[in-house]
Amino acid sequence: MSAEITGTTAADIADSVRGLRDRGTLRPGDALPPVRELAATLGVNRNTAVAAYRQLAQAGLVVSRGRAGTTIAGVEAVAQEGYAADTVLRDVGTGNPDPRLIPDPSPALARVTGRPVLYGEPVIDRGLDSWAHEWIATDLDQSDFRVTVTSGAVDAVERLLAQALTRDDAVALEDPCFLASIHTVRLGGYRAVPVPVDGEGMTVVGLRAALDAGIRAIICTPRAQNPTGSSLTAARAAELRAVLADHPYVLIIEDDHFSMLSQRPYETLIGPGHRRFALVRSVSKFLGPDMCLALAATDPETAERLSMRLSPGTTWVSHLLQRLTHAQLTDPSALATIGTAAAHYAERNATFAQLLRTHGFDAPDSDGLSLWVELPRPARAVAEKLMRRGWLARTGDEFALDEKAEPSRHLRLTVHDLSDADAAAFVADLVAASR
Template sequence: MEVVRVPISGATATEIASSVRDLIASGELTPRTRLPPVRTLAVELGVNRNTVAAAYRQLAAAGVAEARGRGGTVVASVPQPASEGAGFGGRLIDLASGNPDPLLLPDMLAAANRGAYRQPLYGAPPVDPELAAWAADRYAADVAGRPFRVLVAHGAVDATERLLNAYLTRGDAVAVEDPCFLASIGTLRVNGLRATPVVVDHSGMRPESLRAALEGGARAVVCTSRAHNPTGASLTAERAAELRAVLARHPQVVVIEDDHFSAVSAVPYQRIIPPETARWALVRSVSKFLGPDLRLALVAADEETARHLDSRLRAGTMWVSRLLQHTARQLLLDPQVHELHARARTAYAERSRLLVTALNARGIATPPAYRPDGLNVWIDLDTDARAVTDALARRGWAVRPGDLFAVGSSGRQALRVTTATLTEQHALEFADDLAAVLTNPQAA
């Protein structure tokens, strides 16, 4: 990477940093351009090298430059995080999208047309009172009797991002599952936060790994309580108790629980937030069981955290669309939707079971206690997952390689297979093809 000579000027750290930002804004400095070494620029400007180093730290803190150790300091580029739902085209059978089964989602438009909806004007309450009352009733038992307030955000990712930014600054560390939900990885990157990996097994976050992350300085924890994406793992009561014990020793840490599969999960919710934690939030999106286009999440949080979230929502669009809230309320209170959720709960559990059974019958092992919940099954491999993914694509299957979900540079060799629409025939055929690929990769 060449160092581009540009007319950086200034006598103080702030002036030098401002000069670099102006050059970036004008296009004279482009993303991934390496800035002059500290010593070189200090000589050119006639200033102390510490002044240039301070300027570069300001640029890194602002997110416009990245310090790469021996690689120097480079102009930052806009992160392009991976996302779910990418199309694969061709004749591939899509077991990669991470989407719910459309046939197990309710009729959103019909629900929007039911009930008494009146278009709100500026100054209206940001949360539908009936929706808030319904959520408060449902949350009460799950928050273990602690005082809380219900708010509505534009989905789980939006809620998590606003909550983290309420308490953290660029460069702060956040403990997240490894492997991790793609949107969580992207959220941290875009906001300049550091992801600290916490190893996940079939029962969720491992306590010793969470302990190491917190002792290493993580200021927040984001944990999926059940139907973890990508592994399908859910917290057991025993594991949740172990995690509570770890978190109790770090009461200053912000804890965010993502319970995105709540209405259709086949396992009970297990809370990891101990009484000692002062700042916490339980986030429940409705996207997986009411529809991805219903961009809405219900958030229960302690009063201080609720105030922070409320202020960030009001500073932008002021409220999540009351039409969306009205629609969600109609669906969440509808007995027929409850019956649909019961069918979805059974169907998703059966489809993941079909695949695990087919894999095990062909010698492809999964952990004995592994009972995946949600839309995905995780298959650990002892060979290169990217090569297996490519080989399966040649046989007509689209799946995701596990390293895509890795936090940092290391990643388990694994496949994530979306089973939301899996048929028994496809489960058998996919297991046959995967076994053939693993037995003789060259024949693929």
């Protein structure tokens, strides 16, 4: 392959590799020659070959795997949330809210129609903006923040990273990690730096290591972490803020996805003096996944950069959707339904976790739509046996950042919609599958 790559400058060498890729001579997964070999073949300095590979990596065309070499990048599939397609199995890995506990938007729809919004008008509905400021100000210890409306939390995170980073920049992610965050970071061409999560949230040792690795952004779930269900404790949050005090320009993105449904207090990594931050709250868990709307409270500079990507006439979030969201979040009936949903998820998950513990499983009390269950053997083997018994479960392997990690011994189970009889049947099958 060295003989087919040409060029005497870094830019020429990178263009040559790009051309070989475009013509199909190089395909995803193909290895490029080692730097020393390529430099010797082309008669250039080793640093020139290094610079060429760096340009290709920053463009997302190659992947550097350390001692394993550099390979042509492909599009790596990532598991997605939601129901599995084309299965007759009972799906207990969906991560979905209960549709019966999502407020009916019909009564509010008639109230939100009215004067059409035209090009050039403010992109944020005034009523929603005012309500969001009051809601967020009670939790965010910042003297100055602005609210931006995006098409859901994933859209917010993608835009936040894009305005702050370039390809190959390092981003700290919780490990195990929310599937959408893994997908967003990979598609953006950023480097994921795993930070372990325990029962109190991100670990201090893990965050310090990530900062030493040069991360430019952190994505954290302050409560109801997906998939583990853990939430930051006040003590852990204070320790993490102390570590971050020396890194005020690292962008902190907090995805408080479970906000209105959470049974835990909101704790934060964002200290009062931190300069780059975003608290993102989606409405998808309590108003429904199809209500593609999230509120992002950010520092003023980040807000300015986001506004350039959400400009009037092009990419703003529909004012009808914003008004509908505001109408439901200020409606006593809708709020009562959200309160009922919060209590339901907490009660059903606690009951199921207790049932698991009576059968010897480690299932700590947690927050969120799912439970993180530790098994006595690798989860894939257990999941395969559960499939033969009619159940479809998600293994922890899907949420791991390190592809070389030991096989997971966890299942993430969404069981809040199981009846008592179905729950008992599932646990009996889980006991048998775990032997």
